[in-house]
Structures are given as C-alpha cells and as structure tokens.
Amino acid sequence: MLKKWWQREVIYQIYPKSFNDSNHDGIGDIKGITQKLDYLKTLGITMVWICPVFKSPMADNGYDISDFYQLNPEFGDMEDLDELILEAKEKGIKIVLDLVINHTSDEHPWFQDLLENPKSSKYRDYYILKQGKEGQPPTNWRSVFGGSVWEPLEGTDEYYFHSFHVKQPDLNWENEHVRKELYEVVNYWLEKGIAGFRVDAITFIKKDQRFENLPADGVDGLGKCTKKTRNQPGIEKFLHELNRETFSKYNCVTIGEAPGVPYDQYGDYIGEDGYFSMIFDFKYADLDVASGSEWFRRTDWNVQELKRMIFKSQLEIQKVGWGANFLENHDQNRSLSKYIKEADNRNFYSATMLAALFINLRGTPFIYQGQEIGMTNFERESIEEFDDISSIDQYYRAMEEGFSAEEALHFMNLRSRDNSRTPFHWNSEENGGFSKKRPWLGMNENYTLINVEKQENDPNSILNFYKEIIKVRQSNEPLIYGEIEPLLENNSTVIAYKRRLQGEEIDCYFNFSSENQKVDIDLSCYDVLLNNYKGAAIPAQDFKLYPYQSLLLSKKGMVLS
Numbered sequence: 001m002l003k004k005w006w007q008r009e010v011i012y013q014i015y016p017k018s019f020n021d022s023n024h025d026g027i028g029d030i031k032g033i034t035q036k037l038d039y040l041k042t043l044g045i046t047m048v049w050i051c052p053v054f055k056s057p058m059a060d061n062g063y064d065i066s067d068f069y070q071l072n073p074e075f076g077d078m079e080d081l082d083e084l085i086l087e088a089k090e091k092g093i094k095i096v097l098d099l100v101i102n103h104t105s106d107e108h109p110w111f112q113d114l115l116e117n118p119k120s121s122k123y124r125d126y127y128i129l130k131q132g133k134e135g136q137p138p139t140n141w142r143s144v145f146g147g148s149v150w151e152p153l154e155g156t157d158e159y160y161f162h163s164f165h166v167k168q169p170d171l172n173w174e175n176e177h178v179r180k181e182l183y184e185v186v187n188y189w190l191e192k193g194i195a196g197f198r199v200d201a202i203t204f205i206k207k208d209q210r211f212e213n214l215p216a217d218g219v220d221g222l223g224k225c226t227k228k229t230r231n232q233p234g235i236e237k238f239l240h241e242l243n244r245e246t247f248s249k250y251n252c253v254t255i256g257e258a259p260g261v262p263y264d265q266y267g268d269y270i271g272e273d274g275y276f277s278m279i280f281d282f283k284y285a286d287l288d289v290a291s292g293s294e295w296f297r298r299t300d301w302n303v304q305e306l307k308r309m310i311f312k313s314q315l316e317i318q319k320v321g322w323g324a325n326f327l328e329n330h331d332q333n334r335s336l337s338k339y340i341k342e343a344d345n346r347n348f349y350s351a352t353m354l355a356a357l358f359i360n361l362r363g364t365p366f367i368y369q370g371q372e373i374g375m376t377n378f379e380r381e382s383i384e385e386f387d388d389i390s391s392i393d394q395y396y397r398a399m400e401e402g403f404s405a406e407e408a409l410h411f412m413n414l415r416s417r418d419n420s421r422t423p424f425h426w427n428s429e430e431n432g433g434f435s436k437k438r439p440w441l442g443m444n445e446n447y448t449l450i451n452v453e454k455q456e457n458d459p460n461s462i463l464n465f466y467k468e469i470i471k472v473r474q475s476n477e478p479l480i481y482g483e484i485e486p487l488l489e490n491n492s493t494v495i496a497y498k499r500r501l502q503g504e505e506i507d508c509y510f511n512f513s514s515e516n517q518k519v520d521i522d523l524s525c526y527d528v529l530l531n532n533y534k535g536a537a538i539p540a541q542d543f544k545l546y547p548y549q550s551l552l553l554s555k556k557g558m559v560l561s
C-alpha cells in the first residue's frame, strides 16, 4: 500500500477523567493534559487520542453525549481545548477526539424533547421507537450493558431502543436528517484543526430492521443484541455516506471501533477506498473471556493461541490495509495482569516484552495511559467500589447465571473496565500526584511502587524502555512500513516475526515464558537493535532467549534507513 502519514504515528490514549487533575477537584481535565505534553513528547508520542470530553451526564463517562458542540465543564472549556491543540501542535503532537454517533445521552435536547412530547416531538424519528407486543418489549434482545435493549417511553405504548445503557438511546440512522446533523458535528470538529477521530461503536449504526426475536442465550430469556445490531447488511450505505460527507474532505485519520466485522469484509473498512484509515481488531484482546460482555465465561487460553490470533489478524489486515495495534484501552483490563498469568512474573521483563511485541507489529501502535509504567489491575473488595456500569451489570448477571457473589466479584476484579480507569500514577505523593483532592475513583494502592517519577529516575525502568522501543520503531522504516511474516509458528512459547521492507529485514523475537528458550539463531549475522536484557551476555553458541526477553535483530550488511 502507498505510504500514509498516519502509519508513522505513535498514539497515546488518554482517559481524561483519570489522567491529570489541574484544578484539584478530583477529576482529570484538559488543562491537566496540556501540562503533561512534555512528558508525552519525551516518551516519543506523536499523536494523542482523548476519550470523550463533550457535555455529558457521565453515566458512561462521556460516551453519553448531551451536547456535541460543548465540552463538559468538569473537563474545561473551549479555550482550554484550543490551547491544548495549539500547544500540542507546537510540540509535534496531533490531537484525535472520540466521535460517539451511534447514540446520545437521554439528556440530549433531542431526547428530552421526545420525553416531553412523546407523541408529537419532531425528534420522534431521531430515535428508534417501536410498539410493544402484548405488554412485552418488541424483541428479546439484551443490551451490551445488560437488560432489554427496550425501555418504555412514558405516555405511550412504545419503547425506545438502546444498544448500550438505558441512558444511551440509539440514534435512528435510517433517518437522513439525523445523518445530516451528525455529519455537521463531524465537520465542525475537523474544521477546528484536530487530526481526526477514533470512531466509537460504529458497527452498531445499522439495526436489522425486521426486529425479530433471538434464541435466548441466558437465564434472563434474552439473546445478545449484537447478532442483530452489529455490522448488519446495509451498513455499507451509511458508512460510505459518512466517509463521503465528512472524512474524505480532510486529510484526517480515522480509527474505527468496529467489532463484529469478519476478516473477509476488512477490505470494505480499511482497503484503499475503505471507510476508515484503520480499525481495532478486538479478537485477541478478548481471548480470556467468551465475549466482551460476558466476563464470567472465562476461557483457558495459551500463548500458542494468542500467537495464532495475532498472526491471523496481522496477515488478514496486511492483505487489504492497515491496523491499529493495542495492548490496553479504557474498556480492557491491564495487559500485564491479563497476558502474564502468574503475578510473580509481572515485572520489567514481561512488561517490556509485551510492549516490544505489540509496538513492532505492522500497524499504528496505541499506548494506553499507565501501560508505559506497567500499571496493573486493582483488586476491589466489594461491588460498591466499582464505578463502571458494565461491571455492575455483569456482577449481577454472573450471579443470575449461577455464580456465587465471591466468584462474581472475582470475575469483575479480573476484567472490570475500572482496572484501567484508576487515576494515573505520577509520583509517590498522596493520590499519586494525580490530584490534591480524593480522586473520583479509588487509586490503585501500588502507586508508591509504580509511578512516573520513580521510573524517570531509573535507567532500567519500564518507562525508559518504552522510550527506547518507540525510538527504535521510529528510526527503522521496516518496523513501520515493512511487511510482516510469522516466524517459528510451531514454537509454543516464543512469538517471532520478520519485518521486511525493500530487502531490509528485522527479525523480532519475544520469549513469552518464564524459562530460557532455545532458538536457532546465528547471531553473527545480525546487529542487535533492541534487547530488554541490557548487559546480559548474548551467547553466540547454543543461543537461548532469557525469560520474557525481547530481541530485535537486523540482518547485517543491509542498508538501514
């Protein structure tokens, strides 16, 4: 594929509520991000994706927007955002915002008007309304955050539809006026000078219009709505139009959150004339659970399986376009806690091995706040300590499905989205230097051990190794634009691949185990580009990778860029 500017980026994801609190009200804010631009620059970041900062009652922490054109006052005002965009630009950092256009908040004026005038509102057709059937909701579909997708619309015998929470009514994309309103929103923000959008839940915008019942898949008698609401036939018309009316008019980057798309349709999404620059592939991120909305159905995965999934994803994407690689995000648990099964093995080596493995895959790397210092999951003692609506729902559903309260809590501790949403650890001071006030969500107690200040002062820290990984990627074009080719496919503990660009080759080896692993490499043919075992001897004979070693080797005699 032709080179594109956004292939070179290294993207840092910010969950604004938990990043840095400049006015000490316990909630992170936009000024707090501006204050930390130098930190991001030193890390090697070139672009920042900020989760929603728009006006919102925050039922789903901003993924429930009540005004697309205003910012939520707790995050700051438009001047703060303009200042952030400008200062970031001066430092060579681009800003990407989150575009949430599958649904609004129920506090959006359109929906409020509907509630006030349920029978006559001019916004009736902005949302999805249906008559119930004999006192029951129109279908038995379960929403992503639990319960029926249908909620009674007071004063009528109708229900409104929500794929996610009851406070997130879905917009009716079948209505062209809705689509036009949304395109104006997109163009307004792109005109403002942002680099692009991460596009939320975009595969949900088309619903199966037959609205037929599903076979029940739980004791609640409901069936997962995603079978009828995600990537449904006809979505291509909406996505083409969205792209034509907005993104295609700008030199912007678009990162689609597009779960539910089979690989044989990736070309439509990310091919040369695709709807987006890149999309996230969640298939391997959810390998420890049956699905992203059923954390209580755990799977027993192994490295071989993870490797198979990564390579499948990489090769399918390589056929048609470009991917977005991530270890963590605000909907996931912490990667060290997920991918490194034994707590004793969660250390500098495993954290940097995971980082080097993912950052050097073919695609644009995303780093989620705190990942670069090795933040971990946080164990809570009761469901009362959780904020995330989806964790609360899943806790009760797990018990409904027959698990004990203790087991249900255990599943939440493993998987809750709150694991990655705890406030950022800047230093060992109270509240980790995040805020002088008690933060909106409990701190992870290990902030005195794991924090930026400590790691900045330690040349052998995870943070400093992240800087090195990024530098190596950015200064070796094969690691950015090169083709990927799996190596050692049958090895059950080592993940390895080759990146190749116009005759230049870089071989990447990652020991995904706590034991030495013998690998057949003749080191005399290579230069070492990256190694997380600094100072340790690399034996020329009888070569072995150390536990969780990551090693990037470039073929000698090749011209490196």
Ligand code: NOJ
Binding pocket: 060, 063, 100, 164, 200, 201, 257, 330, 331
């Ligand atoms: C995906 C977002 O990443 C998640 O945080 C949110 O809850 C849902 N979409 C609904 O907007």
